[in-house]
Amino acid sequence: MKKEFKGNEKTKLGDVTEGRIRQKDYSNGLPMTRLIVSNATDADAGPYRCIATAFESTEESTHEITVRGELLMFISHPVLRPDHYPACDDPEATLKLTPRTTEGIASVGESIIWEVEVEADANDKPKLVFKRNGLELSTGPKYTVEKGLKSASLEIKNISLEDEGPHELEGIVGRNRQTVSFQLSVKSGADATAGIAATSASVISLVGLIVGSISYYRFRKERALNIAVTKEDLENFQKGQPNKINPALGLSEQAHLLPYHKAWEFAQEKLTLGKPLNKNLSKLLTNLDETVHSTTTLPPATGDELGHGAFAVVMKAVAAGIHPQEQKTTVAVKKRHHHCNLEHYLALMMELKIMCHLGRHLNVVNLLGACTKDMARGNLMVIVEYCPFGSLDGYLRTHADCFINQIDSETGQIKRDIPIPSSEKPNIALTTSDLISWAFQIAEGMKYLASRKMRMAFRVSPGCTGFGGEEVASLTGKQKDT
Numbered sequence: 001m002k003k004e005f006k007g008n009e010k011t012k013l014g015d016v017t018e019g020r021i022r023q024k025d026y027s028n029g030l031p032m033t034r035l036i037v038s039n040a041t042d043a044d045a046g047p048y049r050c051i052a053t054a055f056e057s058t059e060e061s062t063h064e065i066t067v068r069g070e071l072l073m074f075i076s077h078p079v080l081r082p083d084h085y086p087a088c089d090d091p092e093a094t095l096k097l098t099p100r101t102t103e104g105i106a107s108v109g110e111s112i113i114w115e116v117e118v119e120a121d122a123n124d125k126p127k128l129v130f131k132r133n134g135l136e137l138s139t140g141p142k143y144t145v146e147k148g149l150k151s152a153s154l155e156i157k158n159i160s161l162e163d164e165g166p167h168e169l170e171g172i173v174g175r176n177r178q179t180v181s182f183q184l185s186v187k188s189g190a191d192a193t194a195g196i197a198a199t200s201a202s203v204i205s206l207v208g209l210i211v212g213s214i215s216y217y218r219f220r221k222e223r224a225l226n227i228a229v230t231k232e233d234l235e236n237f238q239k240g241q242p243n244k245i246n247p248a249l250g251l252s253e254q255a256h257l258l259p260y261h262k263a264w265e266f267a268q269e270k271l272t273l274g275k276p277l278n279k280n281l282s283k284l285l286t287n288l289d290e291t292v293h294s295t296t297t298l299p300p301a302t303g304d305e306l307g308h309g310a311f312a313v314v315m316k317a318v319a320a321g322i323h324p325q326e327q328k329t330t331v332a333v334k335k336r337h338h339h340c341n342l343e344h345y346l347a348l349m350m351e352l353k354i355m356c357h358l359g360r361h362l363n364v365v366n367l368l369g370a371c372t373k374d375m376a377r378g379n380l381m382v383i384v385e386y387c388p389f390g391s392l393d394g395y396l397r398t399h400a401d402c403f404i405n406q407i408d409s410e411t412g413q414i415k416r417d418i419p420i421p422s423s424e425k426p427n428i429a430l431t432t433s434d435l436i437s438w439a440f441q442i443a444e445g446m447k448y449l450a451s452r453k454m455r456m457a458f459r460v461s462p463g464c465t466g467f468g469g470e471e472v473a474s475l476t477g478k479q480k481d482t
Helices: 013-018 189-225 231-239 251-257 281-286 342-358 392-398 432-451
Strands: 002-006 021-027 031-037 046-054 057-065 073-078 094-099 103-107 112-121 127-132 143-147 151-156 165-173 176-187 271-273 305-308 312-320 328-336 367-371 381-385
Touching: 031 046, 094 165, 094 176, 103 112, 112 165, 112 176, 127 143, 127 151, 151 165, 231 342, 251 342, 271 328, 328 342, 342 367, 342 381
Parallel strands: 103 176
Antiparallel strands: 002 046, 021 031, 031 073, 046 057, 094 112, 112 151, 127 165, 143 151, 165 176, 271 312, 305 312, 312 328, 328 381, 367 381
C-alpha cells in the first residue's frame, strides 16, 4: 500500500523527513494515516492532499490547514473506505466463491444470469468485481450486477455473438483473492433454427409413438372383442351329434355332441345390462340384511357386477318377459371377459349346451335363456336365475354368529322350541333345522344332476362366483318345505 501527503508550495518535502512535519500510521478499526505539523507557522497554512493507493483502488482527500497561534495542527484521514479496501490487518480472513454453473448457452437476443455463492469469514465486507477482458462490469443497459453478503449475480441482456467467451468474478477480502469464471456460448439464428427443427422432430416422433401404441391397443382390443367362430363350430353348436353320445360316459366330456335347443333363445334387446361396478359377491353378502326365510324379493337392479373369473363375468340384469308371470325379472347373465380367447369362449358355449340338457329342477340354479344371435363374434350371453343371497358357503360364513344350535346335549334330539335370542340382525337366525333342510335340498339337486349323467366337480374357493358345482349350493330364495 502506498501512502503520500502533499503539502502547499511553501512546505518543503524535506520537512516531512526532518521531523517537524511527520506522517504516522495507526489503526482505529480501519487503517489510518496521520500528518502531524509541529511548531506551525503561517507558511504551513494552505491545502494538503492525502492520497492512498491499494491494488487497483485509489482514494484522495484534500484538507485546508489554518494556523492559529502556536497550536499544534494535524490531519487524520483513512487510507481507503471499507468498500474500496478490505482490512489488511485481518490475515485470517477467508473467502470462498462457488459458481452455480461454469458455462451457459444462449441464443442471440436472449438473456442469461450467472449466480455465484459467496462465503466470507472476515471483519469487513468482501470486494466483488465482475470482469470481462479485464474490464469491470457494472449495471447498465447491457448488464445487471447484484452483490450481497452471501451471493452475487451477473445478468447479461440482449446477448449478441460478441458476448461469447469467459466472464469472471474477482473477490478480495483481507489478504485473500479468488477468481471464478463463466464460459458463455452464443447460438446464432441458424443454430436456433436447427435446435427447433430437432425438437420438432422429437415431438413428432413421440406423438407418432403414442398414436401407434393406441392404435395397436385398439387393434388388440377389437380383435379380442371380435372372436371369429368358424362356420363349422357354429353348425356343431346348433346341431351337435347326439347319435354319438356314449351313455357310459358323463356328459361333461361329451358336451360338444349335445345340440342347442332354439326354445332357450331370448331376444337381446329385451335384456338390460348396466355398467359393471367391479363388486364381488362377498361384498354384496356383507351388506345383506335379509333372511333366507324372507319372502321379500330384492328390487330389480341393472348392471351390478356379481362376480368374475379369469375368462367370464357375471352381471346382474333385467329381462323383460322372460318369465310368463312377470313383466320384468331380475336375472344373472354370464358372458365372456374382454380378454377371453377362443378356446375359453368355446368352453362357455359347451357350458350353455350342458345347461340346456339339464332342464329345470327346484334345487338347481336353472337356465332361463340365452342370447346367441351374435355368438359368431363373441357376443354370447347365458341367462340364469338370480341368487339374491349369493352362495350358501358365503352366506353361512357371513352369518355364522347368528347360528342357534337346536340339538339337545342330553337326548341328541332337535328341540324346535328353543327361543331365539335377540341380536343385531333381528331378521336373520340360522338354526340346526335350516342346515338339515339345506343339506337335504343339496342332496336332491345332486341326485337330479346325477340322473342327467352329470359328474359333479365342486369348487374349493368360497369366493368364486360362476356356474358348475356351485349352482346346486346357491340360495335362490326358493326351497322345499321338509
